[in-house]
Amino acid sequence: xxxxxxxxxxxxxxxxxxxxxxxxxxxxxxxxxxxxxxxxxxxxxxxxxxxxxxxxxxxxxxxxxxxxxxxxxxxxxxxxxxxxxxxxxxxxxxxxxxxxxxxxxxxxxxxxxxxxxxxxxxxxxxxxxxxxxxxxxxxxxxxxxxxxxxxxxxxxxxxxxxxxxxxxxxxxxxxxxxxxxxxxxxxxxxxxxxxxxxxxxxxxxxxxxxxxxxxxxxxxxxxxxxxxxxxxxx
Numbered sequence: 001x002x003x004x005x006x007x008x009x010x011x012x013x014x015x016x017x018x019x020x021x022x023x024x025x026x027x028x029x030x031x032x033x034x035x036x037x038x039x040x041x042x043x044x045x046x047x048x049x050x051x052x053x054x055x056x057x058x059x060x061x062x063x064x065x066x067x068x069x070x071x072x073x074x075x076x077x078x079x080x081x082x083x084x085x086x087x088x089x090x091x092x093x094x095x096x097x098x099x100x101x102x103x104x105x106x107x108x109x110x111x112x113x114x115x116x117x118x119x120x121x122x123x124x125x126x127x128x129x130x131x132x133x134x135x136x137x138x139x140x141x142x143x144x145x146x147x148x149x150x151x152x153x154x155x156x157x158x159x160x161x162x163x164x165x166x167x168x169x170x171x172x173x174x175x176x177x178x179x180x181x182x183x184x185x186x187x188x189x190x191x192x193x194x195x196x197x198x199x200x201x202x203x204x205x206x207x208x209x210x211x212x213x214x215x216x217x218x219x220x221x222x223x224x225x226x227x228x229x230x231x232x233x234x
Contacts, residue, residue, distance in 0.1 A: 025204040032211035036100050037218070043104040044111060056105060057112040092208035099212055103219050110223065114230055121229035129222040136188055140195035147196035150189050157186050180227045187221035 047053040081095075114121045140147065161183060168175050194213045202210045 021204050022199075025202070025207050025210075026198060028207040029198050029202075029210040029214070032096070032208055033214045033218075036096060036211055036215040039097070039100050040104050040107075040215075040219070043101060044107065047104070047108060048111075048115075053108050053112055056108045060106075060109050089208070092206075096208050096212050096215075100215065103215075107219075107223070110226060110230075114226055118230045118232075121226060125222060125226035125229050128225050129218065132184075132188060132221060132225075133191060133218055136191045137195050140192055140199060144199065145196065146200050147192045148201065150193040150196075154186070154190055154193060157189075161186065177228065177231055180224045180231070183224040184221060184228070187217055187224060190217035190220065193217075 044053075047056065111122060114125075164175060164179065167173070191214070194210070194217050198210050198214070
């Protein structure tokens with residue numbers, strides 16, 4: 001009887017320890033996500049206040065957008081790989097910081113355009129993105145459903161989106177409102193997928209990589225929500 005009681009207590013302690021470890025991982029992940037968002041905002045504010053944003057916007061608008069996207073994709077892939085595979089915490093933080101910086105630079109032309117043609121759109125898009133992220137996060141946390149099945153759909157959808165973007169650049173046609181709406185839905189699915197991975201699959205020592213993945217999905221949603229606000233003012 002005593003042996004059974006001790007065994008049950010031991011198993012309970014192990015389960016509780018595992019739950020505590022996962023809880024600490026989740027808290028660290030979202031703290032790092034918040035830090036990445038604050039860093040992104042700080043970089044953008046600094047770029048616009050110093051006038052560097054205007055220089056970057058003109059330079060990027062004057063070159064091939066396909067080259068910009070290609071460079072950004074390369075940086076994103078390298079940062080994500082480093083954050084997920086490196087055992088060195090400084091290397092993981094460098095990957096997250098480099099990715100946030102790359103995102104901030106790529107966003108400059110869109111933010112500059114929004115400031116010019118749609119004053120107030122940046123704040124509105126930010127609020128909509130925050131609300132969408134909060135709602136999708138709540139769904140994942142409340143249901144505790146494993147959304148890993150979305151992985152294959154996201155890979156397929158991502159390839160289709162890149163092909164359409166490349167075709168638009170090469171052949172000169174516009175990707176209109178329906179594309180932006182579809183990409184907002186795509187970003188929402190990515191947030192569900194990433195949040196599910198945070199809850200169920202990410203190793204506990206990879207909270208920096210988990211934050212990077214979530215930040216990438218939130219940034220994508222913000223990008224296309226902002227595009228919708230801009231197009232509605234045209």
